[in-house]
Amino acid sequence: MERFYYVAAVTLVLLVLLHRLLMKRTKRRRLPPGPRFTFPILGHLPLLKKPIQTSLVDLAARYGPVVHLRLGSRHAIVIGSSGVAKECFSGELDVAIANRPHFPSLREVTCDYSMPTVANYGAHWRTMRRVATVHLLSAHRVNIMSDNIIARELRAMVRRLARASAAASGAATRVELKRRLFELSHSVLMEIIAHTRNTYSDDADEDMSKEAREMKDIQGAIVPLVGVANLWDYLPLLRWLDVYGVKRKITDVVNRRNTFVYNMIDAERHKLKQLECKNGQGEGDIDDSDEKKSMIGVMLSLQKTEPDVYTDAFINALVANLLSAGTETTSTTMEWTMSLLLNHPDVLKKAQEEIDSNVGGGRLLDKNDIPHLPYLHCIINETLRLYPVVPMLLPHEASTDCKIHGYDVPAGSMVLVNAYAIHRDPVIWEDPEEFRPERFEHGRAEGKFIMPFGMGRRKCPGENLAMRTMGLVLGVLLQCFDWSRIGDGEVDMATGTGAIMFKAVPLEALCKPRANMSALLQEI
Numbered sequence: 001m002e003r004f005y006y007v008a009a010v011t012l013v014l015l016v017l018l019h020r021l022l023m024k025r026t027k028r029r030r031l032p033p034g035p036r037f038t039f040p041i042l043g044h045l046p047l048l049k050k051p052i053q054t055s056l057v058d059l060a061a062r063y064g065p066v067v068h069l070r071l072g073s074r075h076a077i078v079i080g081s082s083g084v085a086k087e088c089f090s091g092e093l094d095v096a097i098a099n100r101p102h103f104p105s106l107r108e109v110t111c112d113y114s115m116p117t118v119a120n121y122g123a124h125w126r127t128m129r130r131v132a133t134v135h136l137l138s139a140h141r142v143n144i145m146s147d148n149i150i151a152r153e154l155r156a157m158v159r160r161l162a163r164a165s166a167a168a169s170g171a172a173t174r175v176e177l178k179r180r181l182f183e184l185s186h187s188v189l190m191e192i193i194a195h196t197r198n199t200y201s202d203d204a205d206e207d208m209s210k211e212a213r214e215m216k217d218i219q220g221a222i223v224p225l226v227g228v229a230n231l232w233d234y235l236p237l238l239r240w241l242d243v244y245g246v247k248r249k250i251t252d253v254v255n256r257r258n259t260f261v262y263n264m265i266d267a268e269r270h271k272l273k274q275l276e277c278k279n280g281q282g283e284g285d286i287d288d289s290d291e292k293k294s295m296i297g298v299m300l301s302l303q304k305t306e307p308d309v310y311t312d313a314f315i316n317a318l319v320a321n322l323l324s325a326g327t328e329t330t331s332t333t334m335e336w337t338m339s340l341l342l343n344h345p346d347v348l349k350k351a352q353e354e355i356d357s358n359v360g361g362g363r364l365l366d367k368n369d370i371p372h373l374p375y376l377h378c379i380i381n382e383t384l385r386l387y388p389v390v391p392m393l394l395p396h397e398a399s400t401d402c403k404i405h406g407y408d409v410p411a412g413s414m415v416l417v418n419a420y421a422i423h424r425d426p427v428i429w430e431d432p433e434e435f436r437p438e439r440f441e442h443g444r445a446e447g448k449f450i451m452p453f454g455m456g457r458r459k460c461p462g463e464n465l466a467m468r469t470m471g472l473v474l475g476v477l478l479q480c481f482d483w484s485r486i487g488d489g490e491v492d493m494a495t496g497t498g499a500i501m502f503k504a505v506p507l508e509a510l511c512k513p514r515a516n517m518s519a520l521l522q523e524i
């Protein structure tokens with residue numbers, strides 16, 4: 001018993017000394033300003049109200065453009081001005097904060113943090129990033145995909161909308177735009193990744209292939225589980241005790257997803273083998289160039305030259321990540337755009353006039369028209385300014401002690417950039433809350449900048465594809481149909497909570513074929 005008291009006393013003294021030492025170190029550092037009071041264990045977490053980006057605007061107003069918080073046991077540095085954001089993402093600082101925090105809730109879903117969005121800065125991330133930017137999402141590949149995959153999927157969607165309108169015999173048709181835009185973005189990515197589509201269904205309401213639907217179900221099952229597991233990240237006891245019983249469910253759904261992607265890889269491998277055989281048998285002209293291949297096909301070609309690097313596990317992680325990172329971001333931005341246009345019919349009309357005078361009604365708008373539609377581009381930019389769908393970017397982490405804006409940032413700190421606040425900074429943007437695409441016209445926004453895709457070396461590699469998809473989809477929807485609100489009220493622009501800034505109320509609208517397009521729509 002005596003021995004127990006002795007050990008307990010020594011432990012207590014050591015803990016007190018350790019605590020004092022840590023406090024001294026912290027005091028010697030010049031951390032950015034932030035709220036003085038911290039809750040035990042939780043730190044400043046209880047101060048953060050949802051949505052976090054707006055709650056952080058209030059803290060920035062009190063403490064300045066760089067704020068220090070404690071989120072559980074982690075240091076977090078929040079950046080709230082464009083000047084400091086530029087400093088963060090240039091030179092050596094960009095490298096120093098290029099890691100990602102590893103949240104236990106994401107370990108299994110991200111294949112042990114091997115996906116590019118969460119991988120730490122290093123050799124593995126560089127290889128994935130190179131494959132994504134050079135082989136899969138380059139401007140050249142996006143150009144090729146625009147003509148075949150995006151145009152095909154878009155045409156199918158227009159055909160369905162036109163049929164639904166025909167069935168309404170002249171009356172406007174009610175369209176669940178959120179769902180339609182999501183299914184279109186998802187189908188485009190699935191086709192780019194795996195060429196799964198063999199046929200288009202005649203069903204006026206069915207926008208996806210069987211495979212795309214299966215993948216959508218899997219992703220739909222993962223998101224809420226990760227949402228619950230998120231609490232583990234700051235309160236490990238919940239994870240150890242598995243209070244909400246989500247651990248097994250996550251394992252099950254991740255296994256289902258991995259099996260599904262591995263099956264797609266095997267199917268693509270089989271297809272490529274068959275092509276090789278045909279070419280070997282002298283069936284000369286079969287085009288098996290990388291340009292015609294799906295993303296999985298391109299990666300299987302790389303696998304042939306370096307099988308140890310481009311393993312099936314590598315392909316699985318990259319494919320699952322591109323699907324989750326690329327679908328909801330693109331479709332939600334289009335949903336915000338259409339919502340803004342419905343609330344600003346004058347802007348919608350001006351965009352249609354631009355399309356009419358540059359493209360006309362004799363054919364569907366295509367990729368070659370995009371450079372001649374600057375106003376449409378301004379509308380997309382203004383939407384990305386007001387509603388950047390990843391409002392806090394993805395969290396970065398400092399791999400080493402560094403300085404931001406003269407303040408000390410300890411290694412391991414999370415760095416969060418409030419793009420939402422930066423885009424609405426009244427010092428930079430006149431009437432920042434107003435939707436005014438004209439602010440981007442004729443180089444008027446020169447010198448000001450928006451960062452919906454992030455900046456620096458961790459910047460989004462899908463920007464080309466996203467901008468092209470959004471330009472084509474929105475352009476064609478405005479070219480072919482007139483759009484109006486359901487009811488008299490304005491479209492509700494409330495934002496949901498979470499890492500992606502969803503619309504709290506899913507968008508529905510009324511659509512009617514435009515008179516100058518009716519002949520073309522009947523042929524489609």
Ligand code: HEM
Nearest residue numbers: 116117325326329330333390393394453454458460462466
């Ligand atoms: C409107 C559409 C999109 C928006 C607004 C968007 C935004 C972003 C943002 C803010 C980041 C984090 C940047 C940072 O941490 O500094 C990011 C990362 C990423 N995005 Fe996107 N994205 C979009 C579409 C896409 C698409 C279509 C793809 C691919 C098909 C994609 C793939 C990725 C990947 C792989 C990363 C991780 C990059 C890294 O950590 O190295 N995104 N995106």
